[in-house]
Amino acid sequence: MTSNYYISTDRVASSGGSSMDLLTCSICHNLLWKPVACKTCENSFCLSCMDQWLETSNGKTCPNQCQYEQRKCPPLMLQLLSKLKIKCQCQKNGCQHILGYEQLELHESTCDYQLKRCSGCQQNFLKRDHFQHEQQCGQIKVTCERCQTVYEREQTHDQIQCLNKRQDNMQKEINLLKLQNMANERTIQQLQTELSQVKSKQTTMNAPFQLSPQPAFFPRPHPPASFQRPLSSVFIPSPINHLQNRFSSH
Numbered sequence: 183m184t185s186n187y188y189i190s191t192d193r194v195a196s197s198g199g200s201s202m203d204l205l206t207c208s209i210c211h212n213l214l215w216k217p218v219a220c221k222t223c224e225n226s227f228c229l230s231c232m233d234q235w236l237e238t239s240n241g242k243t244c245p246n247q248c249q250y251e252q253r254k255c256p257p258l259m260l261q262l263l264s265k266l267k268i269k270c271q272c273q274k275n276g277c278q279h280i281l282g283y284e285q286l287e288l289h290e291s292t293c294d295y296q297l298k299r300c301s302g303c304q305q306n307f308l309k310r311d312h313f314q315h316e317q318q319c320g321q322i323k324v325t326c327e328r329c330q331t332v333y334e335r336e337q338t339h340d341q342i343q344c345l346n347k348r349q350d351n352m353q354k355e356i357n358l359l360k361l362q363n364m365a366n367e368r369t370i371q372q373l374q375t376e377l378s379q380v381k382s383k384q385t386t387m388n389a390p391f392q393l394s395p396q397p398a399f400f401p402r403p404h405p406p407a408s409f410q411r412p413l414s415s416v417f418i419p420s421p422i423n424h425l426q427n428r429f430s431s432h
Contacts, residue, residue, distance in 0.1 A: 189213040195280050198265030207231055208245055220244040221251040226259050272296050
C-alpha cells in the first residue's frame with residue numbers, strides 16, 4: 183500500500199465497543215494507520231500523516247503545538263485497533279470481505295476485486311477478469327518473434343509482411359556494417375600514417391652524429407707584378423736625418 187493509504191471511518195463495520203474518536207488521526211481525520219505517538223502529549227497519529235506534518239513544521243512540533251519526539255504507539259491503542267472489523271476498500275466492486283485491522287493490508291493487496299487497467303484498450307477491469315481480457319483484447323501490442331515488428335493483435339501480419347520486414351532489417355544491418363567498415367578503414371589509414379611518422383623520427387634519431395664539413399682553405403692572392411717594388415726603392419725617413427734638417431733650417 184502507498185504512503186497515502188487511509189481508512190475512512192465509514193468502512194468500520196464493528197468498533198468492538200471502542201470510541202472512534204480515540205482511534206481517529208487528528209491530522210487526516212481517518213482511522214489511525216500504522217500509528218506513532220508524540221512522547222510529550224501521548225497523542226497518536228498516522229505515520230504517513232506525521233511525516234508530512236513534520237516537513238511543514240521543520241520537525242519541531244506536533245499538531246498539539248508541543249515539542250515533538252516520536253515514540254511507539256501505546257499498546258492499549260494497538261489493542262483497541264486490533265478489535266476493529268473493517269470492510270475491504272473494494273466493497274464497491276463486489277468484495278464482501280470484512281477483516282480485522284491486522285489482516286486488512288494483506289487482503290487488499292491481493293483482492294480479486296481491485297481494478298487493473300488493460301495495457302491495450304486502457305479500460306479498467308476487475309483483477310480476476312483482467313488476465314482473460316488481455317488474452318483477447320484486440321488492442322494489445324504483439325511483437326513478431328521473427329521480424330520484431332510490433333503491431334496490435336487485431337491487425338494482420340502475414341508471412342509476406344514478415345519477410346519484407348526481415349529483408350528491410352537485414353539491409354539496415356548491412357548498411358550499418360558498411361559504415362562501420364569505412365570508419366575502421368579510415369582509422370587504420372590514420373594509424374598507418376602515424377606509424378610511418380614515428381618510424382621516420384626513430385630512424386633520424388638513430389643515425390650517427392656527423393660534423394658539418396669545414397670550408398676549403400683558399401690562399402691569399404698576391405698583388406700584381408706592377409705593384410711589387412724592391413724594399414731598397416722604398417724611401418723610409420730616418421729620425422736622425424729629420425733632426426738635422428730641423429737645425430739646419432735655423
